[in-house]
Amino acid sequence: MTDPEALKRDAAARALTYVENGMRLGLGTGSTAKHFVDLLAERVKEGLKVVGVPTSEVTRAQAERLGVPLTTLDETPELDITIDGADEIDPALNLIKGGGGALLREKIVAAASGRMIVIADASKRVEALGRFPLPIEVNAFGLGATERAVARVLEAAGCPAPLSLRRKADGHVFVTDGGHMILDAACARIPDPPTLGSRLHSVPGVVEHGLFIGLASLAIIASPGGAEVVGRV
Numbered sequence: 001m002t003d004p005e006a007l008k009r010d011a012a013a014r015a016l017t018y019v020e021n022g023m024r025l026g027l028g029t030g031s032t033a034k035h036f037v038d039l040l041a042e043r044v045k046e047g048l049k050v051v052g053v054p055t056s057e058v059t060r061a062q063a064e065r066l067g068v069p070l071t072t073l074d075e076t077p078e079l080d081i082t083i084d085g086a087d088e089i090d091p092a093l094n095l096i097k098g099g100g101g102a103l104l105r106e107k108i109v110a111a112a113s114g115r116m117i118v119i120a121d122a123s124k125r126v127e128a129l130g131r132f133p134l135p136i137e138v139n140a141f142g143l144g145a146t147e148r149a150v151a152r153v154l155e156a157a158g159c160p161a162p163l164s165l166r167r168k169a170d171g172h173v174f175v176t177d178g179g180h181m182i183l184d185a186a187c188a189r190i191p192d193p194p195t196l197g198s199r200l201h202s203v204p205g206v207v208e209h210g211l212f213i214g215l216a217s218l219a220i221i222a223s224p225g226g227a228e229v230v231g232r233v
């Protein structure tokens, strides 16, 4: 059996072939994106000139440690490519993201990019989104009321789901880089992701959700047979 880390690194290496001198890059978060930043740093040491916007404090620390030049969306509001992982990828390249809790910055950075390339191993491919619990980032104020409103929206969208407040391994509540909390919705199957996405945005207190609709234009999916490049259908 192929080592999952080797597959993630394969996908990351293939994504690097899309990076050209002078590009402004969005740098994703998670174990697959971490491989991309490692490989990018090697190319930077060899002389590649790029600048990156990290999607989390974890990625910022990694990139800084490895010498990848960084900028912000205030200094550089338009990026060429974002390369990021995903928790689920459907055939239309709609995604669930946020397993690592970085969904808000990931979505802002992807939306500011000319294209988003998703890198993943084949286990992330699904026919329909929803088996992976959908992360919903919420403001701490009014948490109980927001949770009830989110539950009503999920039910109306045909995917009633238990909600759980995300906690860290030590039991403390997980707090995002933006200072918010995450409700994970165990939907099982989301019949209409775009509709659910817009309805969730209508709930006061919801800061962002992990449905990435129409943002990714390319997915690089690594399996033991090699890395497959899939364009949006």
Ligand SMILES: O=C(CO)[C@H](O)[C@H](O)COP(=O)(O)O
Pocket: 028, 029, 030, 031, 032, 033, 084, 085, 086, 087, 096, 097, 098, 099, 100, 101, 102, 103, 106
């Ligand atoms: O959305 C994310 C972080 O918020 C990650 O991209 C997603 O969780 C995939 O992570 P990994 O590459 O470790 O499987």
